[in-house]
Amino acid sequence: MTSKITTQTETQSTSHLQLEQELALLYHNNSNLTPSTIMDFLENMAESQSIGHPRHYPACPAIALNPGRLWKWRKRLIQSLPVVLAQRKSSQNFLVNMPLQKLSQIILMSLQAGKMRNELLRQRPYPSAGGLYGVNVFVLATAVKELEQGIYNVNPDRQCLEQLYLFGSNLECQQWLKTSIVGEPVTKQAPVYIFFCANLNHVKQKYGERAYRFILLEAGHIAQNISLASTSLGISHLPLGGFCEKMIEEKIGDPDMIALYTMALG
Template structure:
């Protein structure tokens, strides 16, 4: 393989990669404190109940995790969803040291800025009406964005024909308020957004494994239309990643992967 395959084969990706290289650690125009989250105090509010704890050690969760594309037509519970959200991107406590007061979170974040937001497309969650929600970690609850079910056909189209997305009980979508990080790190901060989304997604899929649920991550979607559904300002907050969660069908790892569905089988 030619050493310049990346540069010549994917010039747009190469341009981004090189354009965000060698950036200063902190931009001189960096400001503090960071931009606030996008909470809406007028939105209907759903406090999250206590959720089940994970009993399995990390080594078992890593070993047993598998991408699930074959979900049962069964609901998950609101306490289960609460556990997933808290482990995915929740607040884990506070640390006080001298004049500093730090809210600890479930994943590392460049500069402690936590630019990500989590939305939930709830299809079948016991105790939560079907609709679209926004997770507010520091208040430990959900804001209702849309109070009607999202049609399965629309979900399938939004996620580029991945039918298993519409069959899951819920889809968690990660988005990033770009300025929250890029004001400090410039163009290189975009890399940090992607890294942080990966941290959150790994937490989510390991937590689903620990709860006996199934999950598959979703990197393919129609950006602009999904942004409209989530009521995002697409010029300020961008969709990065998703994870579909539900009750897995019986069977071994191969059956749950349902690889034939990738080829339309």
């Protein structure tokens, strides 16, 4: 009979994994609602003055989205939804270059503001806790026709992209990608990467510690919209969980934004 010798590295790795599991469970348990806390939670919700206020960057240069005959594509998606659901799959069969019109169609089908919810806010095609819309969608364009390589905030209300950062060269963009996103999608470069980020403090004013749960759910709802819209247009997409949050947050440059999720598109 042979016995396995446990190395120090394996012990440290196991301890680290256990700590991560404990931290996740600690947050889950401490953000649970119980009979003794639910009334405080409801009272805080009622007293909160938070309203839907998606983060925009009006001082930044704006690039208009150009979806063409968007109504036609939206109608096609609605009529073929059962087929789109059946065909949806993660794929790395990316285009070399992505037309801005295709990107515009995907973005506006997934995010475009609709009728007014109140005097300040338009309804969007995905649920958001309290209608706060705390999640922003940022686009990293590496190879989009009519767009410079850089990072843009999506502004569905104005139907535009707000230019936050431009890379000085393709080499700078490639090096940043390799240190920010983990795995094969970097070597099989996509023309677009989507970053789902949130203003946690804005949502926390109303929902306390449960806010983190809600922004994760909202990011997932938006990502599913993008996934289905991409599928309906024959565009590959790949959800990504391996990324360096701080690298993305620093490039966006908004201290209130935390990175939650990413997706390669094209």
